[in-house]
Amino acid sequence: MSDLTRLTISQARAKLRGKEITATEITEAYLSAIDRANPALNAYVAVTGDKARDMAKASDGRLVKGEGGALEGIPLGIKDLFGTEGVHTQACSHVLDGFKPHYESTVTANLWADGAVMLGKLNMDEFAMGSSNETSYYGPVINPWRRSRLDTVVMPTTHQGDGGFVSASGTKTQRSLDNAQLVPGGSSGGSATAVSAFLCAGATATDTGGSIRQPAAFTGTVGIKPTYGRCSRWGIVAFASSLDQAGPIARDVRDAAILLKSMASVDPKDTTSVDRPVPDYEAAIGKPIKGMKVGIPKEYRVDGMPEEIEALWQKGIAWLRDAGAEIVDISLPHTKYALPAYYIVAPAEASSNLARYDGVRYGLRVPGKDIVEMYEKTRAAGFGREVKRRIMIGTYVLSAGYYDAYYLQAQKVRNLIKRDFENVFAAGVDVILTPATPSAAFGIADEDMAADPVKMYLNDIFTVTVNMAGLPGIAVPAGLDPKGLPLGLQLIGRPFEEETLFQTAAVIEQAAGTFQPEKWW
Amino acid sequence: MSVDLQTVKRVARLARIAVSEEDAERMTGELNAILGFVEQLNEVDVSGVEPMTSVTPMEMKKRQDAVTDGNKAADIVANAPATEENFFLVPKVVE
Numbered sequence: 001m002s003d004l005t006r007l008t009i010s011q012a013r014a015k016l017r018g019k020e021i022t023a024t025e026i027t028e029a030y031l032s033a034i035d036r037a038n039p040a041l042n043a044y045v046a047v048t049g050d051k052a053r054d055m056a057k058a059s060d061g062r063l064v065k066g067e068g069g070a071l072e073g074i075p076l077g078i079k080d081l082f083g084t085e086g087v088h089t090q091a092c093s094h095v096l097d098g099f100k101p102h103y104e105s106t107v108t109a110n111l112w113a114d115g116a117v118m119l120g121k122l123n124m125d126e127f128a129m130g131s132s133n134e135t136s137y138y139g140p141v142i143n144p145w146r147r148s149r150l151d152t153v154v155m156p157t158t159h160q161g162d163g164g165f166v167s168a169s170g171t172k173t174q175r176s177l178d179n180a181q182l183v184p185g186g187s188s189g190g191s192a193t194a195v196s197a198f199l200c201a202g203a204t205a206t207d208t209g210g211s212i213r214q215p216a217a218f219t220g221t222v223g224i225k226p227t228y229g230r231c232s233r234w235g236i237v238a239f240a241s242s243l244d245q246a247g248p249i250a251r252d253v254r255d256a257a258i259l260l261k262s263m264a265s266v267d268p269k270d271t272t273s274v275d276r277p278v279p280d281y282e283a284a285i286g287k288p289i290k291g292m293k294v295g296i297p298k299e300y301r302v303d304g305m306p307e308e309i310e311a312l313w314q315k316g317i318a319w320l321r322d323a324g325a326e327i328v329d330i331s332l333p334h335t336k337y338a339l340p341a342y343y344i345v346a347p348a349e350a351s352s353n354l355a356r357y358d359g360v361r362y363g364l365r366v367p368g369k370d371i372v373e374m375y376e377k378t379r380a381a382g383f384g385r386e387v388k389r390r391i392m393i394g395t396y397v398l399s400a401g402y403y404d405a406y407y408l409q410a411q412k413v414r415n416l417i418k419r420d421f422e423n424v425f426a427a428g429v430d431v432i433l434t435p436a437t438p439s440a441a442f443g444i445a446d447e448d449m450a451a452d453p454v455k456m457y458l459n460d461i462f463t464v465t466v467n468m469a470g471l472p473g474i475a476v477p478a479g480l481d482p483k484g485l486p487l488g489l490q491l492i493g494r495p496f497e498e499e500t501l502f503q504t505a506a507v508i509e510q511a512a513g514t515f516q517p518e519k520w521w
Numbered sequence: 522m523s524v525d526l527q528t529v530k531r532v533a534r535l536a537r538i539a540v541s542e543e544d545a546e547r548m549t550g551e552l553n554a555i556l557g558f559v560e561q562l563n564e565v566d567v568s569g570v571e572p573m574t575s576v577t578p579m580e581m582k583k584r585q586d587a588v589t590d591g592n593k594a595a596d597i598v599a600n601a602p603a604t605e606e607n608f609f610l611v612p613k614v615v616e
Contacts, residue, residue, distance in 0.1 A: 102596040228576050242576055271582045340559040351536065358537070360609050365602035371612045376539035388538055392548060393555055395536040396524065405522070406559070411572035413565050418573065453551055454558045470576030495577060 004029040005198040009074055009255040012201060016063055016073045023059035023073025026201075027052050027117050030075045034119065034199050040521035043194040045080055045138045046088035047120035055117040062115065071262055072115030077200035079191050080121045081128055082108050082246075083235035087118075091237040092136040093126045095382025096363040105235025106267045107204060107246045114262045119200050123190030126384045127354065128211055128239045131459035133189025134444065135386040141189040143182040143219060143441050144197035144517040148175045148484035175484065177520055182441040182485070185215030185459070191249045192219040196517060202250040202259050206236060208243045209342055210437075210463030213475035216249050217436035217488030220477045220515035222256045222505065223249040225463075227495045228470035229274035231260075232267035240349035243342075243467045252514055253476060253506045257281035260498065276496060284499035285506045290324030292504065295429035299335035300462055302438065308481045309435045316433055316478055316489045319511040320504065330429060332420040337413050338465040343457060344397050344410035345468075350387075351394025357382060389453060418469040425494050431504050434462050436475040436488035462490060472498045476505040478512045486515050522560070523553045 004026045007015065015021045031049050038044050052075065059073035078084060080092050083101040090096035104112075112118070125135040133141040150173045184193040188205035192215035195203050205212045207225035216223025224247045231246040238244060248259035261281050267273040296317060301310070321327050359365035359378030366381045368374035383391065397406035424432070438461055442449070449456040466473035472495070475488040489508060493501045524532070529549045533540040540548065594607040603610035 099600050102593070102599055229579065242573075268582065268584065272577075272579070273582075274577065274579060275582075334565070337562055337565055340562050343555060343559055344562070355537075359602060360611055361598075362600035363602070368612070371614050372537070373539075374612055375537040376534075379537055380539035383538070389548065389551055389555075391536050391538065392529070392532050392552060396528075396532045396552070396556075399532065399535060402522075408572050409562050409565075409567060410559075411574075412567040412570040413562055414573040415570055416565065416567070418576070452554060454554055457558075468576075 005033050007201070008251050009071070009201050009258050012074055013258075017068060019063070023056040023063065023117060024053070026073065027056035027075050027119070030119055030200060037197055037199055037521050041142045041144060041193050041197055041199070042139055043123055043141055043190045043197065043199055044077065044120045045092060045123050045190070048087055048118055051087070052117050052119050055112070059115050059117060069113065069115035070258070071111060073117060074115070074201050075117045075119050076111060077119050077122045077191060077194045077203040078108055079188055079204050079206060080124050081206050081237045082204055083237070084108055084118065084121065088121050089237070090137070091127045092124045092138055093382065093384070093387065094137045094364060095357045095379070097382070099362050101235070103235055106232035106265065106269060107236065107263045110265050111204070111262050116262070122194055122203060125187035125189065126387050127237065127350070128187040128206055128208055129350070129386050129390055130186040131210070131214055131456050132183040132442070132449070133186040133215070134183060135186070135384050137384065140444055141184050141193045142444070143184040144193055144521065145182060145219060145441060145485055146517070146520060147178040147180060147182070149178055150174070151176055177518060181444045183218070183444055185218035185441065187211040188215045188223070188249060192216055192221055192223070195219070195221045195249050195251055197521065202248055202255055204246060204263065205249045206244060206246050207467065208239050208346060209467050210460035212247045212249060213463045213473055213488070213490060214437050214459055216475040217477070218441040218486070220486030220517070221249050221251060222253050222474065222476050223247065224256050224260060224474040224498065224501065225466065225472065226260060226264060226498050227472045229272050230264045230472070230496065230498070232265060232270040232273045234267055234269040238353040240346040241353065242349060243346060253502055253509045254282060254285050256474070257285060257502045274496070279499055281499055281502050284503040287503045288324065289320065289504055289507055292325045292430045293428050294320050294325045294327050294504070295330035295424055295432040296327060297330050297332045297335065297432060297434060299332050300434045302461065305438055309438065309487065312479050312487050312489065313433070313435050316508060319508055320433065323507045328429060330424050330432070332424065332465070334413065334416045334420050335465055338417050338468050339457060339461055341410040341413045341417065342460075342464045342468060343393070344406050345414065347390040347394035348398050348407050349394070351391045351398065354387070354391055386453070414468050417465055421469045421471060430494070431500050432492040434490045434492065436462060436490040438462065440481045440483070440485035440487055466492055471495060472501055474501040474505050476508050477515050478508055480515065523556060524549060
């Protein structure tokens with residue numbers, strides 16, 4: 001039998017419903033793939049093999065009777081940020097040591113209700129704070145993609161013509177994979193790696209400043225951050241509550257649409273969950289985009305942006321124009337202020353949200369001579385460097401005398417950022433096309449980024465505006481850079497018009513194709 | 522604006538995070554790099570602009586004022602590092 005882990009969700013769904021394969025078979029295929037790959041890639045922090053087998057067995061029972069749900073028997077990976085009953089849920093932080101909730105997040109409960117199978121919990125940056133998955137307590141996740149190099153090899157004349165490019169002089173160039181390990185992006189790095197390396201059919205993820213879209217772009221996968229309020233935040237470990245949104249990472253646009261349909265819901269347990277029915281996102285795929293107005297924001301052409309990113313953007317513009325869209329130049333004048341405003345708003349909210357980790361109700365406790373010393377020692381030992389940094393910034397900007405200068409100013413700027421988008425949409429723009437990231441995946445332990453936290457933050461320069469304005473954004477793979485690494489484009493839509501994003505992303509996907517890493521692990 | 526070592530120690534105390542002298546010195550540099558980066562927000566003219574309170578305009582949902590959940594004290598303390606009879610145990614707070 002061919003490798004079941006290579007099937008997309010839509011393909012597996014058809015084969016499961018057609019009784020060509022069983023949920024147990026596909027689940028076993030993924031569990032053994034994880035077994036083989038995880039020591040090298042570190043995508044999973046907990047594998048729930050027994051639970052997966054039980055869920056698959058139950059799915060098979062329903063499939064036999066023709067009672068399968070929308071995701072019946074589809075094996076998924078779950079970001080460690082989602083509360084999963086009785087299962088490792090630590091936001092990849094030491095401070096939540098041993099935490100196993102007695103409840104299930106709404107998003108994951110929706111997936112299980114539709115028949116999905118849980119393979120395990122996925123690695124991530126600690127509390128979703130990071131852009132490289134290097135801040136995890138469980139160590140970095142490795143990108144399944146590696147740079148490749150072109151080597152010129154002198155060929156003995158008898159050995160020519162075996163697949164390489166043979167020149168007249170008897171030398172040939174061949175691509176070989178470089179050994180350097182690359183980051184998968186973050187914070188949903190485990191989700192992106194697991195999807196890209198065929199260690200789950202699809203994964204849940206969350207996005208506060210780019211944490212779905214940037215790792216999707218770095219791994220050649222599709223990631224969508226829906227409109228704020230579309231997926232319930234209930235049961236998801238909070239980072240910055242006014243920015244956090246859950247969404248899927250998947251191998252293609254259709255799979256992302258299938259997953260979002262199940263994840264999204266109206267939830268009375270989350271007061272910011274929006275009261276709107278969830279549309280059939282999959283139905284948007286394949287609809288023509290003729291006459292659609294696509295905005296190209298000039299402010300996203302930033303200094304020092306690599307040539308290949310600009311070239312990719314131009315390719316994207318050409319594909320959409322060829323499909324009948326109208327391309328218009330637009331301006332979003334406050335774009336450059338989104339990232340600095342984010343680095344006030346997000347840490348401020350994080351410092352409040354993370355106040356609950358005090359060694360009393362859950363997780364780690366380090367004893368002290370009194371209760372304050374216990375708090376201080378627990379938090380010092382439990383939080384990693386990046387998390388402490390953000391709690392400190394948040395505490396500072398919210399402290400007496402600084403609130404107006406920092407937090408209030410940032411929230412005003414945030415309104416201006418949102419207004420920029422509203423003006424453009426009011427002028428008739430349906431969707432905005434930008435690059436997803438300012439570069440391809442970079443190396444593990446990049447020295448520049450380790451020395452200067454702001455350099456790492458700049459990874460989110462194209463994605464963070466979308467969170468600040470609460471809009472939906474999708475990252476879709478659009479090509480490879482000269483070193484053979486995937487690059488993504490981002491589409492930004494009007495609030496709750498995720499269908500437009502799927503419709504347009506499908507056009508890009510059709511032109512660009514899909515991308516799989518060469519297996520080395 | 523920038524922070525000095527004393528301010529960093531004060532903020533760490535407010536955030537209830539124990540920091541060593543060495544940590545505090547390193548953090549001073551890091552926090553100043555971030556504060557330097559966000560300084561550019563001061564260039565923006567925000568006169569007449571309201572601070573954002575809700576990213577999507579929506580009415581706050583209210584639920585019935587009724588007991589819908591409860592009687593699960595054991596579940597609630599299940600993950601606590603120290604408990605006794607469904608109470609959280611902490612070091613002595615009041616002398």
